[in-house]
Amino acid sequence: MSTPDKKSKKELTVEQKINRRNFISFSTFAVLAAGAVGGWEWLYKSPEETAGITAGARKPLRRALNKTELFFRRVFSDNHMVKIYPKSMAAKRVRVNSDIGIEADKKFDPSNWKLQVAKKGGEVLQISLQELMTLPKTEIIYDFKCVEGWDQISHWGGVRFKDFIEHYKLDDYTKMQYVGMETPDKGYYIGLDMPSAMHPQTLLAYEMNDKLLPLENGAPLRLIIPVKYGIKNLKRVGSITFSNTRPRDYWAEQGYDYYSGL
Amino acid sequence: MKAIKEKHSLTMRWCHWVNFPILTIMIWSGMLIYWANDEYYIKIFGHTYFRFFPDWFYNTLKIPHRLSEGMAFHFLFMWFFTLNGIFYIIYTIISGDWRELVPKKNSFKEAFLVVLHDLHIRKMAPPQNKYNAAQRIAYTAIIIMGIGSVITGLAIYKPVQFYYLTWICGGYHFARILHFALTLGYVFFFLIHIVQVILAGWNNFRSVISGFEVINENPKPAIETTNTDNDEHSR
Numbered sequence: 001m002s003t004p005d006k007k008s009k010k011e012l013t014v015e016q017k018i019n020r021r022n023f024i025s026f027s028t029f030a031v032l033a034a035g036a037v038g039g040w041e042w043l044y045k046s047p048e049e050t051a052g053i054t055a056g057a058r059k060p061l062r063r064a065l066n067k068t069e070l071f072f073r074r075v076f077s078d079n080h081m082v083k084i085y086p087k088s089m090a091a092k093r094v095r096v097n098s099d100i101g102i103e104a105d106k107k108f109d110p111s112n113w114k115l116q117v118a119k120k121g122g123e124v125l126q127i128s129l130q131e132l133m134t135l136p137k138t139e140i141i142y143d144f145k146c147v148e149g150w151d152q153i154s155h156w157g158g159v160r161f162k163d164f165i166e167h168y169k170l171d172d173y174t175k176m177q178y179v180g181m182e183t184p185d186k187g188y189y190i191g192l193d194m195p196s197a198m199h200p201q202t203l204l205a206y207e208m209n210d211k212l213l214p215l216e217n218g219a220p221l222r223l224i225i226p227v228k229y230g231i232k233n234l235k236r237v238g239s240i241t242f243s244n245t246r247p248r249d250y251w252a253e254q255g256y257d258y259y260s261g262l
Numbered sequence: 263m264k265a266i267k268e269k270h271s272l273t274m275r276w277c278h279w280v281n282f283p284i285l286t287i288m289i290w291s292g293m294l295i296y297w298a299n300d301e302y303y304i305k306i307f308g309h310t311y312f313r314f315f316p317d318w319f320y321n322t323l324k325i326p327h328r329l330s331e332g333m334a335f336h337f338l339f340m341w342f343f344t345l346n347g348i349f350y351i352i353y354t355i356i357s358g359d360w361r362e363l364v365p366k367k368n369s370f371k372e373a374f375l376v377v378l379h380d381l382h383i384r385k386m387a388p389p390q391n392k393y394n395a396a397q398r399i400a401y402t403a404i405i406i407m408g409i410g411s412v413i414t415g416l417a418i419y420k421p422v423q424f425y426y427l428t429w430i431c432g433g434y435h436f437a438r439i440l441h442f443a444l445t446l447g448y449v450f451f452f453l454i455h456i457v458q459v460i461l462a463g464w465n466n467f468r469s470v471i472s473g474f475e476v477i478n479e480n481p482k483p484a485i486e487t488t489n490t491d492n493d494e495h496s497r
Contacts, residue, residue: 021473026472029279068338080422150299254330
């Protein structure tokens with residue numbers, strides 16, 4: 001800040017130096033402060049993104065979320081396992097936070113249910129629960145984490161998504177980037193990046209606390225994906241699709257991060 | 263006679279003033295997030311003394327129902343908060359300014375005397391350079407708290423990918439409590455900081471913007487001595 005002025009003929013007095021430096025530093029400070037306030041105003045009042053696969057967030061903030069996703073995807077690894085707990089720690093009363101897509105007043109008969117997997121060329125694989133239950137069962141007791149901030153240790157059982165893919169010879173589809181899942185009524189839907197879906201702890205669960213899923217917890221089949229917040233853990237999976245673009249996602253349309261990974 | 267005494271480096275001033283609005287935004291957006299599961303309170307022997315936070319507080323600051331917005335802001339400004347902090351720490355180490363900052367052996371004892379002096383219980387304050395003992399402790403603590411916020415933040419932001427951080431922080435649940443408590447710490451720090459800055463006066467405040475303080479130098483003795491411990495001179 002205090003570059004001595006070599007051109008001036010007279011040495012500045014201390015008083016002049018003080019005034020000069022005060023002037024420079026305070027005006028710089030004022031300009032930067034005004035810039036910061038202006039920058040904040042711009043960001044705070046920036047327009048909402050055009051509604052598409054994602055919606056409800058300010059444009060620059062959505063950009064930031066997507067960039068941040070790219071960064072944290074680099075640290076994602078199949079070797080990073082979600083911590084597991086002893087069975088005794090699992091909650092007996094599992095919290096039910098939402099019933100979007102599985103509302104009780106909607107007519108739904110689990111016995112008529114079949115999982116629909118959309119394959120290339122319009123072919124749809126129909127899989128019954130009985131059939132799924134013949135596949136090797138995997139159980140997990142882990143700390144379920146909600147985007148709201150609460151967490152609960154819960155116990156789930158079902159088919160690993162990875163095993164499911166292998167069993168139905170869908171390996172080719174895992175070369176695609178995304179998996180989409182929707183409830184039978186299409187009221188709730190999620191999109192997952194392939195690495196998260198193929199994580200060894202991702203389950204298509206049909207059991208909770210050693211019993212078949214209750215309706216409010218997503219019977220007959222729900223997604224348990226411990227590397228994601230609860231919002232991605234779709235209850236009552238109706239259909240599964242594969243794509244190279246982001247499938248639609250209920251909460252990403254409400255301003256939440258599409259990735260929502262843990 | 264008046265003289266200029268250099269006090270704060272440009273980098274230190276930059277980091278300080280950049281951090282101030284960023285931390286404010288982090289605390290605000292953090293509250294938007296916390297609201298969605300506001301489960302903390304101070305309870306002693308069964309009596310709840312304070313709930314974080316009362317409804318009037320939320321409503322005054324327009325906090326309710328803004329979780330997604332809070333997350334979007336929080337996860338953008340976390341980058342600036344972290345980078346600014348890293349920049350400051352690296353600068354402080356390389357420049358040697360840490361010598362003026364970190365507590366010394368006698369700082370903890372001395373800080374007590376400083377507090378007594380500030381509370382007008384003791385007349386004399388211990389001699390100091392740039393920072394007194396209490397400041398050394400407070401300003402070092404706030405840097406450690408900043409590191410703590412980044413670590414506890416990562417521990418709850420990516421508890422699977424950074425499982426070891428979550429483990430260090432005592433688990434997901436406890437990490438969230440720590441992250442929250444650190445924020446309360448900032449607010450507490452801020453309040454004391456503001457009072458101290460007001461009490462210290464204009465000369466001190468200005469030095470965090472312009473970098474220097476104006477001091478009164480004793481007139482030079484008529485007979486020149488070779489004693490050069492007057493280090494104001496060399497600047």
